Amino acid sequence: MHPEATPWNAHAKEPEPPRAEVRRILRLFRPYRGRLAIVGLLVGAASAVSVASPFMLREILDTAIPQGRTGLLSLLALGMILTAVMTSVFGVLQTLISTTVGQRVMHDLRTAVYAQLQRMPLAFFTRTRTGEVQSRIANDIGGMQATVTSTATSLVSNLTAVVATVVAMLALDWRLTVVSLLLLPLFVWISRRVGNERKRITTQRQKQMAVMAATVTESLSVSGILLGRTMGRADSLTRSFAEESERLVDLEVRSSMAGRWRMSTIGIVMAAMPALIYWAAGFALQSGGPTISIGTLVAFVSLQQGLFRPAVSLLSTGVQMQASLALFQRIFEYLDLPVEITEPEKPVRLDTIRGEVRFEDIDFAYEATQAELTIDGVDVTVPAGGRLAVVGPTGSGKSTLSYLVPRLYDVTGGRVTIDGVDVRDLDFDTLARAVGVVSQETYLFHASVAENLRFAKPDATDAEIEAAARAAQIHDHIASLPDGYDTLVGERGYRFSGGEKQRLAIARTILRDPPVLILDEATSALDTRTEYAVQEAIDALSAGRTTITIAHRLSTVRDADEIVVLEAGRVAERGSHDKLLALDGRYAALVRRDAQLTVPVIAP
Known part of the structure; x- marks a missing residue:
């Protein structure tokens, strides 16, 4: 319990x-x-x-x-x-x-x-x-x-x-x-x-230093520079930083002269x-x-x-x-901050992981005082090697549901199991080996391509890294770079396009080789052509694995064994693509909306 x-x-x-x-x-x-x-x-x-x-x-x-x-x-x-x-x-x-x-x-x-x-x-x-x-x-x-x-x-x-x-x-x-x-x-x-x-x-001085550090981190990152310049706010940001610095000067003088x-x-x-x-x-x-x-x-x-x-x-x-x-x-x-997600005193270690995932009547709320549950009574089973797709409108709880499998959050009711074992009873190493996540926002370190891929498996050989990159269909591009796998990716991977970063993330996950794969809207930010290339890499990654796909574009989930439609954290519909279309309910409405959004508008 x-x-x-x-x-x-x-x-x-x-x-x-x-x-x-x-x-x-x-x-x-x-x-x-x-x-x-x-x-x-x-x-x-x-x-x-x-x-x-x-x-x-x-x-x-x-x-x-x-x-x-x-x-x-x-x-x-x-x-x-x-x-x-x-x-x-x-x-x-x-x-x-x-x-x-x-x-x-x-x-x-x-x-x-x-x-x-x-x-x-x-x-x-x-x-x-x-x-x-x-x-x-x-x-x-x-x-x-x-x-x-x-x-x-x-x-x-x-x-x-x-x-x-x-x-x-x-x-x-x-x-x-x-x-x-x-x-x-x-x-x-x-x-x-x-x-x-x-x-x-x-105390006041250290708080002010923290404010300045946050300002520098946010405004002088690649994203911050792009936003500031394109919005014409460079001078405004400089004035704001100068004001914060002036406050720090006052506190430093007061501290020294006190x-x-x-x-x-x-x-x-x-x-x-x-x-x-x-x-x-x-x-x-x-x-x-x-x-x-x-x-x-x-x-x-x-x-x-x-x-x-x-x-x-x-x-x-x-x-x-x-x-x-x-x-x-x-x-x-x-x-002294409380650590809510802890390893049990007697953790369970699984040497062999089949990959069956069950959501057993789970509830979840981000705050204990939150009146409305983000996930409410979801009960779904994904057999080992099966493919589950979770769709629904924005804010329906799709990504939150996926976060519960690798224990980025813990459920507030019910339980999530892998091969019949509550994920809260698994040791962290087993859970990390069992579940891999590819999200929409790919994070790459300011290091070489090889170092970024090897983050998933520190002892990976060059041959293993290359094989993973080939499976993710990114090897040819890496090989064309002047420094190949030694190329620095830049802060947050800004030297690569969105599709290239996604394929690097997929290669990293292939290297990890997890039995359970979470795809959290991994292609939603890509154009149609790039999405097709990334989807081929995802198909290679998903083969033989238990796959839970959180999808915004419904074209990526047609072949799922089961599709679950979430609405306000509850399962509104479930079934195969054809079955749900035949119901002509919420899923069918989402498909029609998706088709309208993807059809190009031609001016008369």
């Missing part, structure tokens, strides 16, 4: 609270915790080594120089040099490992999003602009690169440096340390406010802290308080200045991470 299908966005998750998002981000790094542990050790070692320099400086100023101990002076100076060398070496190794981990996390995210999108139902792509999908993968994940490759490590590094420095400062003089840290809570509060502001702006003055104030205050330390030490000395040695004072100021860089960097990193949460949210939105 299969649950009724639901729309792809029916169970979309609510946005997670920030803490949950942070935990989820941290889980991305879990597979690399061993390498991150090494980074942590390097960070700790670098911080411990770096804070040793001020103590050596204190000994130089308070002991080695006043007492003229040149041996000790040389040893301490050498120690300070070695400290700098070791800190640099640790830093380089830390950067190498952290960058590698970050890039692996980026790779995992990109792959996870792409794999998730491959599993989404067709409805998702009919409602989502192509540029939006591309923007999520390119811009959003690309924008997270700084966070996953350096920001996280910078956070750990700076936090460790701050803690180590504060401990060292306490060891030198706790009173001066208290003075140095009085304003720290205020700085943290300011940085959190700035981070929230940048997060809001980043809280900039407040963060600069923090920097100014921290840069002025040494003066405050000198003033506090001098005031204590003049008022008869406890004295502080010159070496201690200089060492402390050195530590305090060393604290300035990681502290400011730590606050800035916190701001960046808050802003990057907006990017992670957009990626997680895609990763």
